[in-house]
Amino acid sequence: MDVNTEAKRILAVSISKLYASRSQRGGLRLHRSLLLSLVMRSARDIYHSAYAQAAAEEAAAAMDREEDKEVEEEEDMEDVFESETDSEDKENMNPSRHSRKRRGNTSAAPDFLPSKRARLEPGEERHAVLLGAVVPLGAMGLGSCRVGESLNAFSINRVAMPAC
């Protein structure tokens, strides 16, 4: 399993453990919550850097394709000038031209995270990924780990925790 896939899996497992620990008898255990958060942070960092790298590579590849497309269009134009009668057949016989489409961001948000909105703009999708994968200590209620208490509200965004 490559590191990125493992990071994603560990993040999913960690989040489910976090949810489960909120309802266990005796309330949140501070030590366990801290360790969970450290694992999630490691996995998030790996996932984030892999995602950023993939996005950068994707952008670079898209740039290359743009250049290729411009070159192709020039070639097409030359073909058209060369042979007007066969242009349609050439297009039909070379389906790869139609397939050279710029691929959009089809998998911006990881599928294991709950989506807060039905649709997001491409730029906001990436932002939501980072926020969703980051679960700061404060959001996990580490400030209120008393026996018998449990978190009443859980938000993916940062929350201010009351002082003990």
Next chain:
Amino acid sequence: VAGAGGGCNDVQWCFSQVKGAIDDDVAEADIISTVEFNHSGELLATGDKGGPCQPAPVPRGVQRVQAPSRATNPSSDYLKSLEIEEKINKIRWLPQKNAAQFLLSTNDKTIKLWKISERDKRPEGYNLKEEDGRYRDPNTVTTLRVPVFRPMDLMVEASPRRVFANAHTYHINSISVNSDCETYLSADDLRINLWNLEITDRSFNIVDIKPTNMEELTEVITAAEFHPNQCNTFVYSSSKGTIRLCDMRASALCDQHSKMFEEPEDPNNRSFFSEIISSISDVKFSHSGRYMMTRDYLSVKIWDLNMETRPVETYQVHEYLRSKLCSLYENDCIFDKFECCWNGNDSVVMTGSYNNFFRMFDRGYRQDVTLEASRENSKPRSVLKPRKVCTGGKRKKDEISVDSLDFNKKILHTAWHPLDNIIAVATTNNLYIFQDKLN
């Protein structure tokens, strides 16, 4: 003397006794949560998650004292006074000053002092009462006799003497009695308090690592212990794998450590779970006070108090689990908190593992052995056979492969008699006593 005359492989450990239910259907209340010999080795205390207690005599004069917990079984009416309701995290015996024995027990929030008394005789032959306690009709009394003490089955009783409550916001993980026999410390995730054994309504906070903003929390306290000889010195371990030694003479609040023991992480072993497996689950001073031992998830380390930069000895308990950390994270086993203990002369250390295995490491002879606590090996005086885990390649006969290990059978708590080669090993709900064949 325990350990003298040969390495741990020369000692033949024999089954002596087992206490607890035979079937695998373990009630939560029966899970053993702590095991501790007293200073003379005559008494053994166990704590559990709150269930009926069955104290029973153990050979060689070691008495098993079931630490106080909720008595749900009305038949054990001699324990009615015991009222600890939740899982007992730790038990610590007080040094014996007179005939009575005292111990401290703690659950998540409250510490209690108990007096342990033993009764092996009872008076018989009263003139005015029957043997069952009913009063006789005075008209039937025609002779006078002197009541005498007659032997009876040994009964061990524990009665609560003091309650030290309301001093901890977070979950208590340790208690430790000071060598001055007057004070003790209690530690939770973020704070350590100092108590006087006589005073229950007041304690002093001596360590506080709680950050102003809890979002900045990076480590918690996992264990703490007083030095066995120096009443001003104690250590506490952290979830980051560090140990801090503090001197109470330096200041009232010991936030500044005198020494910090930390081993740099091996970058080759870095993984998602590096922080979890470096968290220290137990710290124990040697009897001499020269060394201390720490237990993290995969290893036991011996530290010389004079050297902070790295341990002097490291023993791998179950290194074959390093490649399984992801699975152990998923099934929560990676959060298991194993304890460790020294033998009487600090030559051998012991700790538990999975599949009901426990490990001993002889420091002098550089030997180690893996043994198993199981009902199958529990014939009287039967010698325990060393076990071996096959880590790869062809599995030899009698070896067990890593994938066959039962991770539900874990030994978290062990104790070694202070003077002899007698050990107490707790599986989930059974307590095994093993002793040296020579004894």
